[in-house]
Amino acid sequence: MKINLLDRNSNPAIILAGILALIVGVGVARFVFTSLLPSMLDDFLTITFAGVLASLNFAGYLGGSIFASFIKDINTKVKYFRFGMFLCIVTTLVLGISSNETLWTISRIVAGFGAAMALVVGSAIVMTKLKMDNKTKAMGIHFSGIGFSVFVTDIIVRIVFAYEATWRDAWIVLTIFGFIASIYSMYILSFDKELKQNVVKHKFDRSLFSPFVVLLIIAYFTEGVGFVVQGTFLPDIINSLEGLDGYGSFTWTLVGLAGIPSCIIWMTLANKFGSVNIIIIAMLVQIVGILISALTTNVYLNLFSGVLYGGTFVGLVALFMNLGGKLAGKNPVVLMGAFTTAYGIGQVGAPLYSVKLIELYNSYSEALYVTALIVFIGVLLLMFSKTIMTEEQRNL
Known part of the structure; x- marks a missing residue:
């Protein structure tokens, strides 16, 4: 052909x-x-x-x-x-x-x-x-x-x-x-x-915002926070660690390489095991990646943190948006808008508290700890959401 x-x-x-x-x-x-x-x-x-x-x-x-x-x-x-x-x-x-x-x-x-x-x-x-x-x-x-x-x-x-x-x-x-x-x-x-x-003009449908959907939106806000700190500072975070000056750019290259296939891999897993289950796993993997640079100066682990970050952030956007689209049915605009806004607020806020903590402690570690904690709160919310899911939502 x-x-x-x-x-x-x-x-x-x-x-x-x-x-x-x-x-x-x-x-x-x-x-x-x-x-x-x-x-x-x-x-x-x-x-x-x-x-x-x-x-x-x-x-x-x-x-x-x-x-x-x-x-x-x-x-x-x-x-x-x-x-x-x-x-x-x-x-x-x-x-x-x-x-x-x-x-x-x-x-x-x-x-x-x-x-x-x-x-x-x-x-x-x-x-x-x-x-x-x-x-x-x-x-x-x-x-x-x-x-x-x-x-x-x-x-x-x-x-x-x-x-x-x-x-x-x-x-x-x-x-x-x-x-x-x-x-x-x-x-x-x-x-x-x-x-x-x-x-087709769709009216604002309040019934879309069930407790399950609200928890998803808040969890996506925490993922917006989790995405930003490494997305803004990762090369400099790595370069600032003892003995790792110059490795920041290699780590960032690995972020890109890991991000290329990640979307397809996570979406395939979501189709098999359920979106919420896979989102929880991806966010936990991301937390590990965030914490590595705060806990160790090991060069291989810090390079691996770039793989974990690149391998999760693209996939998580696709997973959340795909799930939001399925939940919205024929009225995707309102729900997609709510998801995007929550994620965006997380993105806008995260660099601001990060620079404050970096200035205060003269290190990235505290910003990474706070970010990991916020993403973990998102994981806890998703775990709770599984207890109030309908059977239909469980299969999405």
Whole structure:
């Protein structure tokens, strides 16, 4: 079978365009900031300002995600997807050519909004365009793009640094890469002609928010917290440990590699053993990864903490969102919005308490302990939720 990657209606082209959109939107506009953090801390950023920038980036993403849930028409989605990709590239360029703190602050908020358009709206376009009966596996491959977004952007940074260039040069190179990749994504993830769609308006349905669902939403908030601290500071956390200076970037590469297959693995396990059971296991694995750097300076264990983090955070987003979608039935927007908002609030808050604890104790350990405790509270809530589940919910 001949594969034409320039055919807008070819499934392989649609999946490739979706993955590239995630690499630009999530990698260039978000995760590569973590990759470049140690070198930026050396001569420009303070840890406090870095934490504030991370929090604002997530605030922009949260706003974009909520906004995305109100875009019903597919043709409008394409327009906002393109606008989001444009924002991701422009805001990356700002970081390479400016030292103005106000500009950096604005650019991180706007980049967060752009990332939401790339991930939330882009994924919706991929889902609409794919021509197959069961899209679950294909969407699992699509979301592996989050792992690729960490890995590919980290490799670009490594190549730039290999030529003894600066972090500013890295932002410029990432802008060029993002521009080229986005052209392909924007071309494939559009339609030959405007699609006529019957937009179904769903009323707010309070009955969706059963005690079980409320517990899930709170647990997803704790996962938003669990995702952020390592997602913002991991390379610097590793570099700050005795004898591990320089290992931070290797750990971050492992995060990306572990993230690539994680979505498909966790989703397969959820189909077999039940979503809530697998979410509990994934969160417990994540807690182990969070605690490693606070408890030991062993190089192999700390490298493994990157594998545990990358291997859980992407999968947990997919697991929660997939379960939320199943619970919502024909009215996914409200429930997905509630899930995304809870996760987003966790993301916005976590860097702020983290930098406060880092300043107070001059170490990352306390921030890691608090984060692990919050995620563990989420696990306890999920364990309790199993006692009030219906038989139907147990089988989801």
